[in-house]
Amino acid sequence: MVAMPDLSASPRPVITRKDVARLAGVSTAVVSYVVNGGPKNVAPATEERVRQAIAALGYRPNAAARALKKGSSQILGMVVPKISNPFFASLAEAVEQAAEEQGFAMLLADSRDSLTVERRHLRNFIDRQVDGVFLCSVLVQPDIQELRERGVRTVLLNFSEESPSVDAIGPEFAESTRRAVEHLASHGHRDIALVMGLTTGNAPDRREGGWRAALQGLGESEGRIFRCTFDRQGGYEAGKQFLAVTPRPTAVFISSDQQAIGFLRAVQEAGLSVPDDVAVMAFDGSDEAEYCWPPLSTVRQPVKEMAEAGVRAIIGAERDEPSRNQVFDCELILRRSCGCHAEDS
């Protein structure tokens, strides 16, 4: 409660290049060359003097000035629909880490699922001279076009569609889903439903196609679909609908771990059991999938690799490099919810 009297910030004088130059007895240009391994060489002895002056004064180059001069801020922006959704949190974590390794900082913005807010964030990013942007939801073409015009490299993350004119990175949705559904079938299931999230854009989700393909392979042409939002709440509601259906499907593929967790809750609430009454496979492979009950069998996206590829696509890109799609293979993680191992995790 009582603030200590004296610790108020002594407004230490700001140290600039000039101060360093004076102390080292050189011109400001040399300081710049030393700091940047600059475009010109500096004699070793001089360099050493400058280094010492820098250390002695605690000089730190002003990033704003640098950004102004170079037109690049060494900042990447990332827009997520909702950071409290653990899947996006894990994406953000991976991107931040990959960015930091390259000396970039990350501006994070949460669009709360609103296109308006997302646009506002993007314009803000542009004004702040970010060098690149990660998007996790689908903006309309014109918006992306503006980003490009302003010289901001853009990468779509977790994106299923091929899209011209912009880099897109995402998991291999269709094939992985097909394998997951086939795995459910290998436990003897035939009536396998789908709980599918609603995408903001109108692009059909490829997971749906994968599920269809698997059913077809089994000779089952019919299958129920439950549509809901891409979060726990949505999964919970889908679960309640699912349980009301007769005859009830014996297994279900769910388009995200978050939804699956909501679904599980609905099943538990009804006093039924997973996997005995309903077998479940989900998509994403986030941490919570391991710590819910029963542990979720899920399709693991290689989040880290995708984030690294994304950062590379932004930083390592040539000025007019054509955009491209990168699709990453996923791994089936088999836990209890599908009917696998009853003893270990």
Added chain:
Amino acid sequence: MVAMPDLSASPRPVITRKDVARLAGVSTAVVSYVVNGGPKNVAPATEERVRQAIAALGYRPNAAARALKKGSSQILGMVVPKISNPFFASLAEAVEQAAEEQGFAMLLADSRDSLTVERRHLRNFIDRQVDGVFLCSVLVQPDIQELRERGVRTVLLNFSEESPSVDAIGPEFAESTRRAVEHLASHGHRDIALVMGLTTGNAPDRREGGWRAALQGLGESEGRIFRCTFDRQGGYEAGKQFLAVTPRPTAVFISSDQQAIGFLRAVQEAGLSVPDDVAVMAFDGSDEAEYCWPPLSTVRQPVKEMAEAGVRAIIGAERDEPSRNQVFDCELILRRSCGCHAEDS
């Protein structure tokens, strides 16, 4: 795969104040005055002309230049130990939103529980001229002192200790915990254990004190403590230890929702039931607490309010305003895990 040929970014000429000035037939100063509601007045007719020129050219002031001149970037930095921990994600979400409402952007950095990384991030923030920093873990005094010296307002979030020389914002840990433990007692429990996270600093956590106080009030002077890391994994391990103890306590207070979720899994795995075999109350009140099974009774921190207070502490602060602690009351959320309502949520 095939990139469309023509959409390569046409490197649109950068529009500056000067272009606007020329088009509107005024000097650059006037443009600045209009944009900022500047320190001087502009005649309504002129202002209108400038506005039109801005719109026509699509002019957007360069944030880097502005930051350089004003020494303020309109950016807030936030360092979290791990953004994929949903509690920190929800904090980040709240901070970002509160910041955006004030026109600030948020740089997010993940320290991966490492002091070294955290320091690196902070120096980076300083170089980038952030106007303020949110910290969720405990740095040593000298680091914070440097932030102050550099003129960066600092706010400690989720912080239990009073600390001089820095703003600290946190929930009312002790009293809320006491109430939670007493609630467990109201279900008839007497042997109530504590699962407590390990704090990086050496400050004792006030939740522990609250738990002790409650036991004392019940006439129970003894109580078992299980210490583990502040995450699901830690809670899971603590749960296994807990279950191995005889006689087994009938209830437990757990220092975070994440740990509680791990704990629940250990209980489920052992084929036991919550709340019948063990009643559980946790701390945080994050979303996952609602969607696990059984739904967690927990102490809800007013995250949004705390974030807003934090942003206010940074933005609204006078130059030499003394630092202060702000403690927020929490709310008991009673769900199933403690033994409350067996039917609705």
Added chain:
DNA sequence: CACGTCTATTGACTCGAGTAGATCGTGCTG
């Protein structure tokens, strides 16, 4: 010894925006 070569260093301009101080009218007052 004069000249060219090469390297280390410097001075000066630039990026784009904020703003103090000078300037230009206009209209009012004595």
Added chain:
DNA sequence: CAGCACGATCTACTCGAGTCAATAGACGTG
């Protein structure tokens, strides 16, 4: 009508760092 006040506008300098063209030495060579 001179003098003054005041509002609108402009000129010019500044923030801190990057970098090019110019300069100053140092060295070697004919």
